[in-house]
Every structure is written in C-alpha cells, then in structure tokens.
Amino acid sequence: MEKCIACGMPMEKPADHALGDVTKNYCRHCAKENGEMQSFEEKRSNLIDFVTRTQGLDDKAAVGVVETMMKELPAWRDQLWNN
Numbered sequence: 001m002e003k004c005i006a007c008g009m010p011m012e013k014p015a016d017h018a019l020g021d022v023t024k025n026y027c028r029h030c031a032k033e034n035g036e037m038q039s040f041e042e043k044r045s046n047l048i049d050f051v052t053r054t055q056g057l058d059d060k061a062a063v064g065v066v067e068t069m070m071k072e073l074p075a076w077r078d079q080l081w082n083n
Ligand SMILES: [Zn+2]
Pocket: 004, 005, 006, 007, 008, 009, 026, 027, 028, 029, 030
C-alpha cells in the first residue's frame, strides 16, 4: 500500500491523496489548499501543534517527537540530516 511521503499515513483510496489525485505521493492532510505539498516548516509546525494537543506534551518534548517522526519520512529525511 502506498504511504504518504510527508506523514506516513497509508493512502487506501483516491480521496486520501492530495486533491484525490492518485499520482500525488502525499496525502490530503499534507497538502495546502492549492494542492501543493506543505513545506518542511509548515508540516513541522502543524505536527508540533497536533502532538501537543493530542499527547499533552510540552513544546520541547513535542519537537523531539516530531523530528524523530519526520526523520523516518522520505519527504523530510534529507532536510533533517543535513542540519
Ligand atoms: Zn500526509
């Protein structure tokens, strides 16, 4: 099964892909309104918000969780390793 390169979510049906376009390798949660993939900074801050909200972590802990998660994802791996 195909997984989103930017968040790892399995994309089971066309509607899971950005704009419902199965040629896109990222999901609708990782797309901006115009259908482009969110930037590293946008996705990072969205994920930090999400983790803070859903897991009740403080900002610093959330950053650690998110960066660990993003290192495993094809869309961001190179950016994190280059820093
Ligand atoms: Zn995604």
